[in-house]
Amino acid sequence: MKKLLLFAVGAMLVLGSCVSKKEYAALQAKQKETQDLLNTATVKLNSCLTDKAAALARLEELRKSNQDLIQSSKDLTMLTQQGATNLEKSLESLREKDLKISRLQDALSKKDSVTLALVTSLKKEVGLDDPDIEINVEKGVVFISLSDKVLFKTGSYNLSSRANEILGKVATVINGKPDFEAMVEGHTDNVPYKSGVLLDNWDLSVKRSTAVVRKLQELGVKPAQLIAAGRGEHIPLVDNDTAENRATNRRTKILVLPKIDQFYTMIEEELETLSAEGN
Incomplete structure (x- = not known):
């Protein structure tokens, strides 16, 4: 980018002697306009790069959060299944104890x-x-x-x-x-x-x-x-x-x-x- 500017300046110096003052002023205005456009484009590019980096970081956070949610869902499913199994075992144990008590009560009744x-x-x-x-x-x-x-x-x-x-x-x-x-x-x-x-x-x-x-x-x-x-x-x-x-x-x-x-x-x-x- 700097080489391009130096070349343009050099060309204007070389051509300065070949063009009129009016044309030279027009070239300078055009060069300034080009420089302004270049600066604006550079600012926008840097802003886009910053936004891109922020978006990528946010995307990574979302991806990690999604993985955590998936893992939590798996863990919760396992816990729920284990809880259901434990509950069923507890109910079965209570049924067995109740039956034993009933049988013992029958024996005592006899x-x-x-x-x-x-x-x-x-x-x-x-x-x-x-x-x-x-x-x-x-x-x-x-x-x-x-x-x-x-x-x-x-x-x-x-x-x-x-x-x-x-x-x-x-x-x-x-x-x-x-x-x-x-x-x-x-x-x-x-x-x-x-x-x-x-x-x-x-x-x-x-x-x-x-x-x-x-x-x-x-x-x-x-x-x-x-x-x-x-x-x-x-x-x-x-x-x-x-x-x-x-x-x-x-x-x-x-x-x-x-x-x-x-x-x-x-x-x-x-x-x-x-x-x-x-x-």
Whole structure:
């Protein structure tokens, strides 16, 4: 561009001597006009180049932003799919747990039905007319509570004649439930006791319990179903502050309950059934 200007100036100098002043002035005006046009074109060119660079930069930003959006969309899709999968797994787990709970409730309901039938059977056999005999359910366990005067003489562990009649009826019910156990608990009042080889109320309560267990065995109950236990004076029903209350605390309690291992077996069978159905 500079060479072109120098050439034009040189040509005008050379031709200056060959043209008139008027023509020379016209050439100068034309040269200025050309220079102005050139400057304007240069300014516009630089502006276009700047705009082009800005447009390219903006285009690159848009391209990168578009890629980020595409990646975010992919990530969101993956997260949504994973969330749906996790939700489905959670719902399936809840359904399985609900089914297990339902099955366990069914097993407990079966146990409750057996308990109710057992209570009905005992009440039918033993009867409810005697205030010294209580038949009830406590924490899901059937029990018969017998006053000591029904079974024993005061301070003795020898069974009375009436005990044979009552325990015979109890034995009939237990014999009809070979899958159940009978735990006999002896309870005393808090009056200190010592007689012969018996040292205290612990000994007396256990001795009374074993006397009942032996009688039930004589009446046909399998020994494997029987448990003898003595609680002494330590679980009173009422305070031992009167003769009447002490008489209430002197009792023999027979608990008729399903064998624990068989109950757990029943639960395990339900769980195995669930597992097989799940597979």
